[in-house]
Amino acid sequence: MTDIRLEAISKHYGAFKAADNVDLAVAQGEFVTILGPSGSGKTTLLSLIAGLNQPSTGRILIGGRDVTGSSPQQRNVGLVFQSYALFPHMSVFDNVAFPLRVRKTPADALRRKVMAALELVQLHGLAGRRPAQLSGGQQQRVALARAFVFEPDILLLDEPLGALDRKLREELQVELKQLQRRLGVTTILVTHDQEEALSLSDRVMVLDRGQVQQIAAPQEAYLRPANRFVADFLGIANFVPLPGGREGVIRPERIRLAAAGGLPAQVVEAVYLGQIIRYHLTAEGRNFVAAAPFVGQPHAIGDTVSLTWVEADVWPVA
Amino acid sequence: MKRRTLLAGAAALRLVAVIRPASAQLREMRMVESGGKSGESIDVGYAAPFTAKTGIRLVRESPGNLGKLQAMIASGRITAASFELGSGTMVQARKLGLIEKLDWAAINPMPMFPEAKNEFGFGYQYFSTIMAWRKAAKAPQNWVDFFNTKDFPGKRAIPDYPAYAIAFALLSEGVPQDKLFPLDVDRGLKKLLSIRRDISVLWKAGAQAPQLLKDNEVQYAIAWSGRVVEEPDLAYSFNGGMADLSFICTVKGAPKAEQEAMNKLYYEMSVPENQAKAAGVIAYTGPSPALDPLLPKDKIGMFPTAKANKDVQWVQNAEWWAENGESANKKWEEFKLSL
Amino acid sequence: MAAILAERRHGFGFVTPLLVVMLAAFNLPILYMLALGFWSKQGGFTTEHYAALFDAPIYLRVLANTLRISVVATLVNVAIGYPLAYWMRGLSPRAQFIAVACVITPFWISILVRTYAWIVVLGNNGMVNRLLQWTGLTDAPVSFLYNELGVMIGMANVLLPFLVLPLFAAMLRIDDRLMQAAASMGAPPRTIFLKVFLPLTMPALASGALLVFILCLGFYVTPAILGGGKVPMISNLLDFLINQIPRWEQASAVSTILLVVTLLIFAAYRALDRKVGA
Numbered sequence: 001m002t003d004i005r006l007e008a009i010s011k012h013y014g015a016f017k018a019a020d021n022v023d024l025a026v027a028q029g030e031f032v033t034i035l036g037p038s039g040s041g042k043t044t045l046l047s048l049i050a051g052l053n054q055p056s057t058g059r060i061l062i063g064g065r066d067v068t069g070s071s072p073q074q075r076n077v078g079l080v081f082q083s084y085a086l087f088p089h090m091s092v093f094d095n096v097a098f099p100l101r102v103r104k105t106p107a108d109a110l111r112r113k114v115m116a117a118l119e120l121v122q123l124h125g126l127a128g129r130r131p132a133q134l135s136g137g138q139q140q141r142v143a144l145a146r147a148f149v150f151e152p153d154i155l156l157l158d159e160p161l162g163a164l165d166r167k168l169r170e171e172l173q174v175e176l177k178q179l180q181r182r183l184g185v186t187t188i189l190v191t192h193d194q195e196e197a198l199s200l201s202d203r204v205m206v207l208d209r210g211q212v213q214q215i216a217a218p219q220e221a222y223l224r225p226a227n228r229f230v231a232d233f234l235g236i237a238n239f240v241p242l243p244g245g246r247e248g249v250i251r252p253e254r255i256r257l258a259a260a261g262g263l264p265a266q267v268v269e270a271v272y273l274g275q276i277i278r279y280h281l282t283a284e285g286r287n288f289v290a291a292a293p294f295v296g297q298p299h300a301i302g303d304t305v306s307l308t309w310v311e312a313d314v315w316p317v318a
Numbered sequence: 319m320k321r322r323t324l325l326a327g328a329a330a331l332r333l334v335a336v337i338r339p340a341s342a343q344l345r346e347m348r349m350v351e352s353g354g355k356s357g358e359s360i361d362v363g364y365a366a367p368f369t370a371k372t373g374i375r376l377v378r379e380s381p382g383n384l385g386k387l388q389a390m391i392a393s394g395r396i397t398a399a400s401f402e403l404g405s406g407t408m409v410q411a412r413k414l415g416l417i418e419k420l421d422w423a424a425i426n427p428m429p430m431f432p433e434a435k436n437e438f439g440f441g442y443q444y445f446s447t448i449m450a451w452r453k454a455a456k457a458p459q460n461w462v463d464f465f466n467t468k469d470f471p472g473k474r475a476i477p478d479y480p481a482y483a484i485a486f487a488l489l490s491e492g493v494p495q496d497k498l499f500p501l502d503v504d505r506g507l508k509k510l511l512s513i514r515r516d517i518s519v520l521w522k523a524g525a526q527a528p529q530l531l532k533d534n535e536v537q538y539a540i541a542w543s544g545r546v547v548e549e550p551d552l553a554y555s556f557n558g559g560m561a562d563l564s565f566i567c568t569v570k571g572a573p574k575a576e577q578e579a580m581n582k583l584y585y586e587m588s589v590p591e592n593q594a595k596a597a598g599v600i601a602y603t604g605p606s607p608a609l610d611p612l613l614p615k616d617k618i619g620m621f622p623t624a625k626a627n628k629d630v631q632w633v634q635n636a637e638w639w640a641e642n643g644e645s646a647n648k649k650w651e652e653f654k655l656s657l
Numbered sequence: 658m659a660a661i662l663a664e665r666r667h668g669f670g671f672v673t674p675l676l677v678v679m680l681a682a683f684n685l686p687i688l689y690m691l692a693l694g695f696w697s698k699q700g701g702f703t704t705e706h707y708a709a710l711f712d713a714p715i716y717l718r719v720l721a722n723t724l725r726i727s728v729v730a731t732l733v734n735v736a737i738g739y740p741l742a743y744w745m746r747g748l749s750p751r752a753q754f755i756a757v758a759c760v761i762t763p764f765w766i767s768i769l770v771r772t773y774a775w776i777v778v779l780g781n782n783g784m785v786n787r788l789l790q791w792t793g794l795t796d797a798p799v800s801f802l803y804n805e806l807g808v809m810i811g812m813a814n815v816l817l818p819f820l821v822l823p824l825f826a827a828m829l830r831i832d833d834r835l836m837q838a839a840a841s842m843g844a845p846p847r848t849i850f851l852k853v854f855l856p857l858t859m860p861a862l863a864s865g866a867l868l869v870f871i872l873c874l875g876f877y878v879t880p881a882i883l884g885g886g887k888v889p890m891i892s893n894l895l896d897f898l899i900n901q902i903p904r905w906e907q908a909s910a911v912s913t914i915l916l917v918v919t920l921l922i923f924a925a926y927r928a929l930d931r932k933v934g935a
Contacts, residue, residue: 052837072840079841085834089856098852099842150842385900410902478886518803520886535781535803644902648715651894655718657887 002063002153002186003028004049009058011044011210018044019055020210031180031187033197036207037233042190045207046156049188051075063153078147078185082159084139086131092118092142093127099150117149120179137168144176148183155180157189161196173199194234198222206230224315225249231317236289240314248314252278255290255309257299262308267299283307344575346375348398349566350387353380355544355600356443356564363596363604364442364586371586374579383407387416391570399576400566400583403439406481408565409640412438417567418577425581427588431623433633434605439565442587444622445602446543446631447482448559450527450552455537461558464538465490465509467516472537474513475530478520480650481639482560483510486540489558495632503646507653514657528552544601547620556619556627562634563605597621687916694909706910716894716911723891724918726805726880727873730812734869737813738820739862745821746828757825760818768815772882775811776802803885811883816872820865827861860930867926871919891915 004026011019018041026032034042047053049060051072059068067075087095096117100110118124121141131139140160147155160176161169177200180187191197197204198218206213206221206229214226225231228239231249238255242248256262257279265283273291277298281288288307292298299305351357357378365376379398384407390397403411411417417438427435434441449464451457455472458464465487467474476483484506485498491509493502510517518536521527527541528549539546546554566587568580586592593604594612603609603623610624618624622631639646697703710716745756763771778784779801786798801807831854839849877892891911898908 050837050841052840072837073843073845075841076843077841079838081834081838083832083834085832085838087835087839087853087857098839098844102842102844102848146838146842156841383900385903385905388903388905407901478881517887518885522881522886526882529776533776533780533782644904647897647902648713651715651719651889654887654889655715655722 003030004154004186004188005059005061006045006049007059007061009045009048009055009060011041011048011053012056017041017210019048022058022207022210022212024205024212024215026186026188028186029184031177031189031200031202033189033191033201033204034207035191035194035197035204035233037192039209040207041210042192042207043158044210046158046188046190049154050077050079050156076150076153078150078152078155080140080143080147080155080157080160082162084131084143086139086142086146088131090130091127092123092129092131092134095131095142096146096149098146103150113149114145117145120182121145121175136164137172140164140172144179148179148185152185155183155185155187157187159191160189162191162193169196176200198234206233208233223251223313225317227318238288238290239286239317242314242316246316248316250309250314252289252291254313255288255307257290257292258306258308260306262306265305265307267301267303267305270298270301272298279305281305281307344374344579346377347400347576347579348377348379349400349402350379350382350398351402351566352382352564353378356602359443359596359599359602362599363592363594364583367589367592368583368586372579372582376583384410384416387411387569388414391416396569396571396573398569399572399580401569403565403567405441405563405565405634405636406639406643408436408439408567409636410643411567413640416570418570418572420568420584421581424578425584425588427585428590429607430588430605431607434563436565439567440584440587441563441605442566443564443596443602443604444561445564446556446559446561446622446627447477447486447540448543448546448554448556449486449538450531450541450546450554451538452531452534453551453553457553458538458555459557460555461486461489462492464540465513467513470538472516473518473535474516475519475521475527475536475539475541476510476517477527477540478522478654480646481634481643483540484646484650485560486558495558498632499635499638501635501638501642501646503642503649507649511653511656517657520654543620543622547601556622557630559622559627559631560634561622561628561631564602690909691913691916693906694913696906698906706906709907710910710914717914719889719894720891720911720914720918722889723874723915726808726888726890727870727876729805730809730816730873730876731866731870733809733813734816734820735862735866738817738824738865739858741817742821742824742828745825757822760821760825763814764818768878771814772811772879775807775814775883779807779810802883803887805884805888807883807885808880808888811879812873812876815879816869819872820862820869823861823865823868824858827858831857863926863930867923870922874915874919 004024006022006024009019009022010017022045024032034045036042044053048055051067051070051074054069059066061067062075087098090098093114096114097110100113105113115124115127118127121144123138123141123145126134126138131142134142144160161172164172173196189200201218203215203217204221205215208229214221214230216224216226221230222234225234225237231237236252237249238252239247239249253276263283265281265288267279267281269280271278271280272294275294276291277294279290279292279299281290290307349360351360357380360378361376369375382401384403387401387403401417403417408417419438420436420440422435431441449458449461456470458470463470480503484503485501487506487509488498488502489495491505519526519530521530524542524545527539528545530536531539531546531552532549541554543554543556543559546552566584568577572580587604588606590604590606590608590612593606593609597603597609597613601617601620603613603621605623610618613621613624619626621627694706695702695704697705745753748756776783780786781798785801789795789799801810835853835857836849839853844852875892876890877896880888880890881893895908895911898904898911
């Protein structure tokens with residue numbers, strides 16, 4: 001039963017701040033995603049939590065215990081790398097058994113736990129294989145099984161699905177979410193993929209240049225971004241002027257295309273995405289993106305349409 | 319190049335190859351010798367007058383050993399007319415048919431010590447294997463002293479060649495110089511083993527012995543005379559030393575012209591004045607009994623054939639070693655393993 | 658598939674001349690050497706040269722001594738080389754470059770020069786002994802040379818690059834995250850080293866050690882000089898048999914035995930390698 005608290009964490013490399021005064025509280029059993037572009041400091045943050053690195057200033061608490069300065073071995077953290085970091089000289093079984101052997105788990109309990117973990121990730125038939133004999137998705141599952149088999153207090157996932165192709169990634173996202181829910185383990189995932197972040201997490205923390213931009217539930221962050229950066233990073237954003245010289249953001253699916261009665265716009269491009277069709281438009285010298293269900297006759301490039309939206313769907317940003 | 323010109327060229331080459339031995343003057347011939355200062359002394363003493371008289375250049379090549387000579391004969395490519403061989407090695411080479419019998423009538427040398435005038439080789443250079451020590455160490459008078467490590471304390475360096483080491487151990491046991499052969503190898507090795515704690519180094523290269531003495535790694539050494547006699551910090555004695563000869567031999571199957579040229583070179587090697595010049599380069603001496611007066615008075619004690627030195631030494635028995643070398647060497651390796 | 662095979666065969670045609678040259682240049686002399694050991698002086702087949710080996714056990718004793726020295730020298734090399742490569746792995750890229758240069762430099766210097774240089778360094782009047790006596794650590798010179806210690810030092814110096822370079826390259830290829838993952842799973846540094854790092858460097862260590870061992874078998878100059886001639890090696894014996902006597906048939910028999918022993922060791926290594934790799 002473990003929560004995680006980061007208190008005013010900073011990590012400096014000379015003048016460069018990889019993490020700048022970060023505060024984060026993750027509740028027991030919660031799934032939090034740290035989201036940001038590459039170089040935003042998200043992996044640094046993860047390695048600080050895992051103990052692979054030590055913060056320049058600030059405190060880290062796991063389960064209420066101050067672990068700042070302690071080694072990875074003392075933190076009881078399950079860690080999955082983007083590269084999986086499977087031991088190439090060991091079988092799948094031995095890889096998963098490794099943390100249990102370190103803990104001197106008795107042989108029969110060890111065997112039971114390893115097989116149970118492999119069962120959970122649907123790999124029980126491949127226990128004797130070497131990592132090199134597995135596909136990318138299978139390797140990822142082994143890494144996952146190895147990270148949770150010893151019942152760690154927290155699970156840290158560093159772009160765990162980054163190396164997989166899109167279809168497999170989507171499948172595994174669902175599996176990962178279910179697994180995390182079943183295990184009930186406090187989980188922090190690091191990714192640069194906003195879709196992954198939105199679909200998996202209870203909350204997301206958006207990071208830019210080491211600084212926290214927003215911590216919120218996915219829908220909240222998506223629809224009510226704290227600033228322009230978050231708005232842009234979490235999907236496509238249309239910026240519209242608001243009274244008083246301010247700007248507001250509205251998401252493409254909230255813009256409707258009508259025959260008349262709204263803002264006249266010209267279709268510049270139409271992109272078919274299966275269930276929906278995405279229109280790129282111009283109106284009054286501004287660019288717009290609108291997503292409409294793919295029903296009936298789509299608009300053609302060069303068509304003039306009318307854009308309408310509900311005022312309440314526009315969220316003001318700084 | 320056109321095919322026709324190529325053929326013409328090949329024919330011309332063949333023609334040249336055919337007529338060359340008959341008409342071409344011999345310009346140079348090769349000798350395989352031991353190199354270093356010794357090789358230099360051949361140039362200064364013998365090759366210079368030889369070339370002046372005949373116009374033939376002597377090209378030296380080093381080092382050589384019996385294996386190289388055998389390989390040369392076996393391959394059928396006689397690249398050198400002459401080969402320097404140790405006394406024992408020469409006997410082996412003779413038995414293996416690797417060297418020509420010398421035509422002493424054609425050479426017509428000046429007077430020589432008899433052991434140097436071998437049927438198969440010209441004994442051109444005497445060198446001695448003697449005892450040497452640091453001037454700071456207590457001076458041994460004879461081989462009994464040299465092997466007496468109690469009264470003459472200090473580390474010893476000895477040659478890693480049974481033919482240059484075992485006999486001295488027997489001398490220290492009281493075997494007279496003229497009764498050394500047939501050599502009692504076992505008894506000699508037993509004696510050497512008895513001082514094994516004081517044998518620090520078995521040396522392979524002649525330069526090692528003086529260096530070890532100078533570095534104070536050892537205090538006493540069995541060394542080749544030319545390597546130690548001119549070292550200011552070292553003392554030496556020819557007493558009970560072994561005189562040995564290096565031979566120049568004509569390689570089996572060398573071209574007739576080169577064999578004849580070799581005879582002229584052998585003659586130059588018998589001239590005492592030439593030998594004195596060679597001895598000026600390295601303190602080893604040629605086989606002329608008339609050499610002593612030509613050598614520098616102050617250095618006379620350094621030379622193996624100086625009368626006073628020659629009288630207290632004995633001569634290596636090459637025939638015995640050629641016959642028994644292999645079995646003695648096996649015992650020598652056993653001895654080294656027990657050190 | 659057929660096209661690829663045809664291509665392969667086509668490519669094979671191009672390398673055939675090279676293959677023939679290699680066979681002729683490398684294998685024919687070996688075959689000749691092997692045959693020589695069964696050739697009697699009168700012509701025809703004989704096993705007398707091999708019988709002589711067993712009649713005079715000195716050849717086998719020297720061979721055993723050579724193997725013993727080679728094993729010890731290899732172990733010494735591993736004991737020095739492994740920590741050295743490990744240490745180099747942890748350096749900054751710039752320091753690594755300098756360290757590699759330092760390891761390679763001896764390659765550029767003649768083995769004879771290096772061997773004699775040790776006399777200057779380790780002799781009774783050498784730098785080390787002078788320093789030891791000057792600092793008062795010892796009052797008499799320590800005998801580094803003219804014993805097996807000297808041979809070990811000299812051989813380690815000559816052979817270390819052969820072990821360190823492949824080992825260092827293999828260590829560089831090991832992903833740091835493997836060790837980090839092991840640490841996150843609670844493994845103490847000792848376990849990480851023994852269970853993760855060491856096994857991953859084992860193939861390079863084994864092949865490097867094998868290379869060093871085989872090179873040791875042929876060592877000649879260094880034992881003769883730094884061992885004070887008292888550490889007989891098979892090469893010295895071969896030199897005697899080839900160049901001094903010469904008894905090439907006997908030398909062939911000795912070399913054949915040496916070749917067989919080397920191949921047996923190599924086969925053992927391969928078998929072990931395959932077992933580990935499986």
